Amino acid sequence: MTASRLSSGGLVDRSRPVSFTFDGKSLSGFAGDTLASALIAEDRLLVGRSFKYHRPRGVLTAGSSEPNALLTIGTGARSEPNTRATVQELYDGLVAKSQNRWPSLDFDIGAFNSLLSPFLGAGFYYKTFMWPKAFWEKVYEPFIRMAAGLGKLTMESDPDRYEKAWAHCDLLVVGGGAAGLSAALTAGRAGLRVILADEDFLLGGSLNASRAAVGGVKAPDFAANAVSELSSLANVTLMPRTTVFGWFDDMVFGAAEKVQKHVAEPSHDRPVERLWRIVAKHAILATGAIERPLVFGGNDKPGILTASAVSTYVNRFGVTPGSRVAVFTSGGTGYRTAHDLKAAGIEVAAIIDTRDAAADRAPDGVKVHYRGAVVDTMGGKRLTGIITERSGFEEKIGCDALAMSGGWSPVIHLACQRGAKPVWSAEKQVFLAPESDPRLALAGAAAGLETLGEAIADGAAKAKAVLSALGKTAATADVPEVEEQDFAGHQPVWYVGGARSKAFVDYQNDVHVKDLALAQRENYTSIELTKRYTTSGMATDQGKIANVNATGIVASMRGVDPAVVGTTTFRPFYTPVSLGVIAGTSRDEHGRPVRRSPLHGWAEKNGAVFVEAGLWYRSSYFPKGEEKTWREAAHREVMAVRKAAGLCDVSTLGKIEVFGPDAAEFLNRLYCNPMLKLPVGKARYGLMLREDAMVHDDGTVSRLAENHFFITTTTAMAGEVLSHMEFYHQAQWPELKVRFVSVSDQWAQMAIAGPKARAILSRVVDADLSDEGFPYLSARDVRLKGGLSARLFRISFSGELAYELSVPAAYGEAVADYIMECGAEHGITPYGLEALNILRIEKGFVTHAELNGTVTADDAGYGKMMGMQKPDFVGKQMATRFGLTAADRMQLVGLKPVDPKNEIRAGAHLLREGAEPSMANDQGLVTSNCISPVLGHPIALALLKSGRERMGETIIVFDRLRGDEFPAIVCPPVFIDPENERLKGEAQVSPQAKEEASR
Amino acid sequence: MASLITCPHCGSRPKEEFSIRGEVRSRPEPAAPFETWYRYVYVRDNPKGRQKEYWHHVLGCRRWLVVERDTLTHEVYGVTDAAAYRASEVKEAAE
């Protein structure tokens, strides 16, 4: 017998056996076990291989600071790597696998790394593998990755649900041990709204592992009674299985609750984890302390545990890690564990005490070696004995487990996450949290107190202080009496001299004392640099076990006080938090909701292929018959618009209604072109600038009544433009009497374009659509035949006779269907974004491909539109500044390839003929391109330095990425119908149409 | 950055509901010298300490607010509706 379940004792429910597997082998434990305690009960101490040297490792702790026992839990999509066995609640059907071993845990080929260890010392990433450089990617990195890795992530999608919630309280107590329960009882009894959160599934903390008597009952019973009283209080919320991982501004705490991480098949009615944001008026951190290992040669063999972990396994779980256990300690903690072992009937081999002498009393018959040191350990995959040294004499002591204690480090992490630096206490030889916020207090072991009695009294006292700060008085609380043997504190020994093999400081990252020494020799003396050079404290446990020892060791090496060395920076999260719970419900369609146009159904039944544009699904093209590519379909659609008519869904445009006596003035200031005198019933192209005079967005402005405007924005900028308007209205010109509201989702909007558009719409709209009755740029409320109210705009983004018709969203599909029916005899064709894009490039109309945030109105060719005579508009002041009026600015031009077989592609750069391709020689770039179905050859829009002066010049289109390099001719950006004759459809012509549009 | 902002219209709300535009700058009069405009458009004080910022309650009442806070300690000193702030600024300038 080595490690085993004791015949009695512990808080596990022996009437409820639980079966699980470890590396495929069926094992069993009891309800109330952690995976670690169940593995120990089954004599499975070897649970993993270390990160770098693949050394055999066993369970070290009994809590969340565990660096070694990282296992993969679950199967398939639910497999979760790097789970600490010491906090994983055991459940029926749990499947656990060890990690970082190949081919098996017992026989691991990577242990070969140990032989390479001279090359794997601190800084090996920076040294060994630096040369030759080309080897890094192909040789070194794959080697390191293969050799040193944690568990593997499943590539399957997470099948479980997560959620987020807010909670509010007067007092948040973090930690449900002696101090936390006591604080919660005091505050709860006085009527405060209290939340008590603890990472464990069983509240009580170290009380559950103590043989002391509290208030006349056994410590675990005292905890259970306190929990039952707290549960009976309506103002107290108990949150077991909940780790408070961060303290944020305004007393907001982040916490992750494991709701269903202790069942094999989680119910779909509840999340598996819940992310809490807890807003607390006050908080008490009763987070306890973490016991430090002693740093001595061979301190990492399976079977070596911290003393408190041994006590916890024996007292709380009724299991022992060995049948003959030695104790190595620098203070009283080891003695307590020796007594716990003895009380459970386990043989204690010896106590090796680093102190010269101690008041602590060993159990009867147990030999104490004062001034003792363990210098090496025996055994391979399991401890078989220790070698001690005392005054030059060596002794071998046979044992199958070792309980070690280097003293305690208060858990001050949360208190230091917002920038406050820990303070070294020379008296207690620990780092304590500084006082940084009167609303946050630490209690019990977290405040550096050592005994149960002190912790309970301190919890109550800190809660009383909160009560008085909130103007309440505490009920006369009796602090219960604690009957416990006294044990002395520790005299820290940062590392044990005479080590004959590696003495590990950071178990998880395989950092040993010599690595820290090397870092000092090479002048990485700052603790932050030591950390990064050696990787000490950089593993998933974030140095909970290692950091204070590392500080102490570095201090000794440098011959300074630990206060001088200090600590590395504390940051959230306290323990690893799953990405799933941080995402919460924001995944898949909930993270990226799909927006469908009111005409989506219409597009679908016409065979649209959709494309994602932001959150929108927009119809891209409508393939027919034999058409195999988007281009075939889009070219047919373009020709239909140019020759007959097309219908396009433009509902995704941003739409904003603007009302009020100052509406015209407001818009006049927002757009760079004049809006004040826009006549009622007319639309106008509008260009919005930013204050730095770059184009912000464009759209149309329609005046439906004296004090009522309707404006459109581009699809992508709809939200941005609304915020922009709100900013100027609220923060700059609150005196303007204007109100506006987004109506983007209220209207279905469709463009009907082409020479037959009028004939078709005349069958739908109950209005005179002749050129006299509804001239170009008309914008009016109309009635459809059948009575539906609608809005009609005579605007064109294709250069053809065109209208945009808006109807209430719910009627969109029916109206579009009816227009298609009326237009069938005229050859009406649905057209999508691709055709829309070709139509606008042929006409030289810009989009955000051109208006890319570095383009001024003048660059885009709209310089004359700017109402410079207006007293003020956004962007006016900067528009004339030096640099924005320079002659060599990039200006919008058209391009045609010299050889029509060369397709000019967007993204290509422009060079002078014969110039070397370089940044200095860059002349501009191609912004949009297509093959013009009308012209039959490729065309493009581009931004070119001094472009407008360079018409007819031959320029080189250069795109090294895609291997393009060929000549093209610079031309005006309007490729077809520069006189705008087609806007009138089949009727008369006005050469001023375009200018009229912008005036 | 603060975790919670007390909107004068909506009460205490999480910062995720807001978007932040940066330092509050008074927009100069149209006739102000070019240098004044240049500073308004391009130059920011970026203080270590107290600063007034524009916050937009986009996922709430959609009002622009002036939040005065400490960039170092993250303490929030006050939150005002931007229109009220502008009005008081204009009034001060007149006096």
Ligand SMILES: [Zn+2]
């Ligand atoms: Zn609000």
